[in-house]
Amino acid sequence: MLENIRLSFQGIWSHKMRSFLTMLGIIIGIASIISIVSTIKGTNEQIKENLVGAGNNNVKIQLYQGEGTYWMDGGIPNGVYQLSQDQKQQIMDLEQVENASFYQERSYADGISYENTTLQGGTILGIDQNYMETCGYQIYQGRMFLESDFEQVRKVVLLDDTAAQSIFQEEEPLGKVIEIKGEPFTVVGVVKKSDSFQPVIQSMDDYNTYSQESYATVFLPNSCWPIVYQFDEPENAVVMAKTTEDMSIVGKEAAEIMNQSITNTTDSLSYKAEDLLERAKSLQDLSRSTNSQLIWIASISLLVGGIGVMNIMLVSVTERTSEIGLKKAIGARKRRILAQFLTEAAVLTSIGGLIGVAAGIVMAKVISQMSKTPVAISVPAIVFSVAFSMLIGIIFGLLPSIKAANLNPIDALRRE
Amino acid sequence: MILQMNDICKDYLQGKMTVPVLRNIDFSMEEGEYVAIMGPSGSGKTTLMNIVGCLDQATSGKFFLDGKDISKCSDNQMSDIRLKKIGFVFQSFQLLPRQSALDNVALPLCYAGVAKKERRERAAAALERVGLEDRMNFKPNQLSGGQKQRVAIARAIVNHPRILLADEPTGALDSRSGEQVMELFESLHKEGVSILMITHDPGIASFAERIVEIRDGRLKSKEAEAE
Numbered sequence: 001m002l003e004n005i006r007l008s009f010q011g012i013w014s015h016k017m018r019s020f021l022t023m024l025g026i027i028i029g030i031a032s033i034i035s036i037v038s039t040i041k042g043t044n045e046q047i048k049e050n051l052v053g054a055g056n057n058n059v060k061i062q063l064y065q066g067e068g069t070y071w072m073d074g075g076i077p078n079g080v081y082q083l084s085q086d087q088k089q090q091i092m093d094l095e096q097v098e099n100a101s102f103y104q105e106r107s108y109a110d111g112i113s114y115e116n117t118t119l120q121g122g123t124i125l126g127i128d129q130n131y132m133e134t135c136g137y138q139i140y141q142g143r144m145f146l147e148s149d150f151e152q153v154r155k156v157v158l159l160d161d162t163a164a165q166s167i168f169q170e171e172e173p174l175g176k177v178i179e180i181k182g183e184p185f186t187v188v189g190v191v192k193k194s195d196s197f198q199p200v201i202q203s204m205d206d207y208n209t210y211s212q213e214s215y216a217t218v219f220l221p222n223s224c225w226p227i228v229y230q231f232d233e234p235e236n237a238v239v240m241a242k243t244t245e246d247m248s249i250v251g252k253e254a255a256e257i258m259n260q261s262i263t264n265t266t267d268s269l270s271y272k273a274e275d276l277l278e279r280a281k282s283l284q285d286l287s288r289s290t291n292s293q294l295i296w297i298a299s300i301s302l303l304v305g306g307i308g309v310m311n312i313m314l315v316s317v318t319e320r321t322s323e324i325g326l327k328k329a330i331g332a333r334k335r336r337i338l339a340q341f342l343t344e345a346a347v348l349t350s351i352g353g354l355i356g357v358a359a360g361i362v363m364a365k366v367i368s369q370m371s372k373t374p375v376a377i378s379v380p381a382i383v384f385s386v387a388f389s390m391l392i393g394i395i396f397g398l399l400p401s402i403k404a405a406n407l408n409p410i411d412a413l414r415r416e
Numbered sequence: 417m418i419l420q421m422n423d424i425c426k427d428y429l430q431g432k433m434t435v436p437v438l439r440n441i442d443f444s445m446e447e448g449e450y451v452a453i454m455g456p457s458g459s460g461k462t463t464l465m466n467i468v469g470c471l472d473q474a475t476s477g478k479f480f481l482d483g484k485d486i487s488k489c490s491d492n493q494m495s496d497i498r499l500k501k502i503g504f505v506f507q508s509f510q511l512l513p514r515q516s517a518l519d520n521v522a523l524p525l526c527y528a529g530v531a532k533k534e535r536r537e538r539a540a541a542a543l544e545r546v547g548l549e550d551r552m553n554f555k556p557n558q559l560s561g562g563q564k565q566r567v568a569i570a571r572a573i574v575n576h577p578r579i580l581l582a583d584e585p586t587g588a589l590d591s592r593s594g595e596q597v598m599e600l601f602e603s604l605h606k607e608g609v610s611i612l613m614i615t616h617d618p619g620i621a622s623f624a625e626r627i628v629e630i631r632d633g634r635l636k637s638k639e640a641e642a643e
Binding site: 003010011013307322323325326327328329330331332333334336409413 | 492499500504506526
């Protein structure tokens, strides 16, 4: 067997150009498959990372009316109440919950001003003590809210860096007093989302998904919320699941607990989790199904490559008729001749497969550079490709090898 | 008796016609004998050689090689007989062009399942026997015609066959190299190797102990004619 492999290499090497051209079909086929698989894998990982956020695992649970989020025109609808301490505790106690926070939110808030500057289109959040930790904010300047801020209903605010930038520009924000709907609030700190919670925005879709979060945000202790907005906004929750895979279930369970307190049955109001993982999965399925068609097309080039191998092997058998005749004459059994040619075909296509894998990796890297999409090299795909190209060699080498093994040594020797 | 043929016939199918090539051949060879078969082309001498060499089966008749009935052998059994009992020398040498002289000689040992180290030793010894110990790693295209034929002879004897079959062994050689090959056969014969040689050249045939002539598929022995 080793002897056969050595002979195969010798044979392939002595016809470098021909062997390379024969392998080309296999090389192209395998290279396309490897680059497509790498791109699919890269895209899928990116979709998951973008939508779900690496290291984040946060699920937002908001009040929905029908399919859309509830639009808080006339305050809280009838039959929806603030969440009870008991409900909050139940959510915190869920098995897959790492952390949870409850907050009120008003988007496109007006009436936030400092001296002559007014903040346009900002978001105001009334947050509890868990919010900053759960959502991955870190203090950048000043301090976080203290327990006493909540207890004593101190009129203090935290700004995110976007809000601080647009309100104060170059000015130092700490200690300044801003007005929210005419009420004075003292800025005690500036926060920033830590990098691992920062979504990667690479397309319009990503932008829409995250646009809300990139708006300027002002944080109040939730105990201060009624001073400004009374009880006009329903309470939302953000729940951090222990693992990414737990996100869907955690969202559903938390929403269920929150729905217990809704008594309004006429307006189809309910709390729903924004299920990013589900969305990621459906996007992944989409990209996978488009790309699996590409794999089928690439497989056709493997088939063509295989036929090329068969063709060249048949030529090679004819060319080497006298060699085969001699080997049979001096006592090689049929099986040996068969094995020799099969090995040669398998070695040829395996080398083609290896070159194809290398070319595919290079191609995937080039594609990722050019189109700015990530690639992830899949090791199982590489192993499979090389094994599959070997199989192609054996399948398409079979016919020529059988032909060689069945050559009549007398006829074979007579041909000079 | 190394080889015995009783009433061997061989027909070839040419289109729809059956052409008889060998007719009622009775032929035998003693162990250690050196026999030449002479005949013009088309006389059936190559067909006879193929049957003796277990490359072909007779249409009818009995053929015993080293006491074994070949007419009943399977394809694989014939392969094994060729491997172990017969050494072939061809007119056109039939060396593998990409392999060294040593590897060419070692090829039958490889099929016989001899371990690599022993293979090299025995192949080297066979090359030494034909006087090519200094050409072991040469490729066939680096050797002269006579040297190539001596490599082929080394390959034929490396498995210690019961009989050496040579088909026009000097046909592609100049007379000087041809003589060297004949000297080699002579000395192998003296060592007790049985040799059956085909030739159309009476000068070459005269090296043999016994000459058998074949004409139109029938044998006639020289001695028989002389009597």
